[in-house]
């Protein structure tokens with residue numbers, strides 16, 4: 297199998313896309329540390345994965361990506377248990393336009409934190425073996441999604457950060473590829489935000505226009521996104537790439553070459 301012997305960390309792994317990314321990594325031979333703040337769902341996923349793959353292929357580690365201490369300890373435990381770290385997926389994300397500072401904290405600061413902590417183990421300049429970091433942005437990281445401006449801003453931040461890290465890694469010789477997944481709407485619980493005034497706040501009136509966008513763009517199955525994710529993990533030629541996952545298929549985003 298392509299990823300036999302490789303070790304991965306996936307954040308927000310207990311359900312939705314993170315669960316899908318973890319499963320496709322396992323199917324392809326990797327060992328996976330499942331990190332999530334949702335302990336009940338995380339433990340229950342680990343139990344069902346144990347039945348399929350055996351208890352030694354996964355770890356569930358309760359971890360809030362907002363906590364430097366928890367995140368650092370979770371990665372340390374992964375490396376102590378599995379011996380190395382090759383693949384890192386910053387997937388955990390939320391929508392909250394009311395508590396928008398939390399959205400920035402989880403979606404953007406969590407990705408920066410995860411990336412820097414992963415570098416401590418993966419960077420060839422500090423004794424690591426290199427590898428690949430895949431950050432989960434969104435189509436809303438490339439264009440505006442009107443009902444969720446702060447969510448949109450965090451995803452644009454993830455796109456910019458990841459592309460800059462890809463260039464920094466190439467220039468400095470970290471031996472790490474950095475890529476992005478930018479999906480359109482996917483059938484997961486995050487879409488429940490649309491019906492929640494407590495989450496959309498002052499933008500609740502825009503629910504109908506977001507629904508219209510959803511009808512235009514369609515809603516993907518998790519499996520359509522996990523295939524794109526696997527492509528970015530496996531294809532050694534992809535570095536600094538942003539793969540849009542749309543109803544019509546996957547397509548690499550182009551960017552203006554300003555610098």
Ligand SMILES: NC(=O)C1=CN([C@@H]2O[C@H](COP(=O)(O)OP(=O)(O)OC[C@H]3O[C@@H](n4cnc5c(N)ncnc54)[C@H](O)[C@@H]3O)[C@@H](O)[C@H]2O)C=CC1
Pocket residue numbers: 307308309310311312313314331332333334359360361362387388389390402432433434435478479480481482483484485486487
């Ligand atoms: N479903 C969609 O339409 C799209 C989702 N995305 C992105 O995909 C990623 C995954 O989202 P979904 O699976 O759709 O949502 P989801 O809500 O089903 O799953 C998110 C997971 O992240 C975990 N999580 C939340 N806050 C956390 C924290 N502070 N620390 C650790 N874990 C935390 C949750 O417990 C949950 O297991 C997010 O970054 C989201 O922005 C991107 C484009 C479209």
Ligand SMILES: CCCCCC(=O)/C=C/C=C\C/C=C\C/C=C\CCCC(=O)O
Pocket residue numbers: 391433434435436438439440441443444479480481482486487489490506509513549
């Ligand atoms: C409110 C639910 C949010 C669900 C999570 C999410 O990230 C979904 C995003 C889906 C689509 C965003 C829609 C439109 C963005 C507009 C333009 C993108 C243009 C991209 C391009 O072609 O370059």
